[in-house]
Amino acid sequence: MTTRPDSAEPAPAPDGSSAPKVVAEGVPSALRSDPRWDDGRRPLAWIHITAPGRGVTPSVRSWCVCGRDLFAAGQRRALALIADHEQHRAACPYIAPQERRKAA
Template sequence: MSTRPHPPLEGPTLAPAGPSSAEPAPATDGNGALKVAAEGVPSSVRPNPSFDDGRRPVAWLHINAPGRGVAPSARSWCSCGRDLFAAGQSRALALIDDHVRHRTLCPQLVSQEGKAA
């Protein structure tokens, strides 16, 4: 077993020479104001992430088509109380058609179409 010297765990940290990249650079026009963004980089204000426009999902159609040898399935759900499930290709396709038809007839969906406009 060889003994190698280890660097000290505590001690003064050497400061790097030159300006730090975390500090803003002085403006080039000579007025002394600090430059906040790099030149040529557009700044933008992001939309408020907590903004709520009042829209809520009302009807869902979930289709699961896993691949060869496994039967596809579909689930149709609506806030009016509809919750239907179908397994197998022909039944899933029939449920998809029924879900589309339900979206045109459901009183909760029909009454909300004009609210967004």
């Protein structure tokens, strides 16, 4: 399939299908952060809490840049993981030095 540069037809994918190619290899993405707003902060630890309502089991997931990836379901286990996540943020070698620098 040959396409003209000014046509709106999708380019053929390497495997022969006609799926559109979204980003060319080696081309920087247009979704770069604006340097005027980039203050250097990056997320290091995340916690996702799902508590949908009455009669539904709450769940919690805790991630960290150090490799931590924990999940808990049920009210007691979810509350325990929330408390553990807070303790981990204070003890993690990837997070603790940066927070100490901010406090100084």
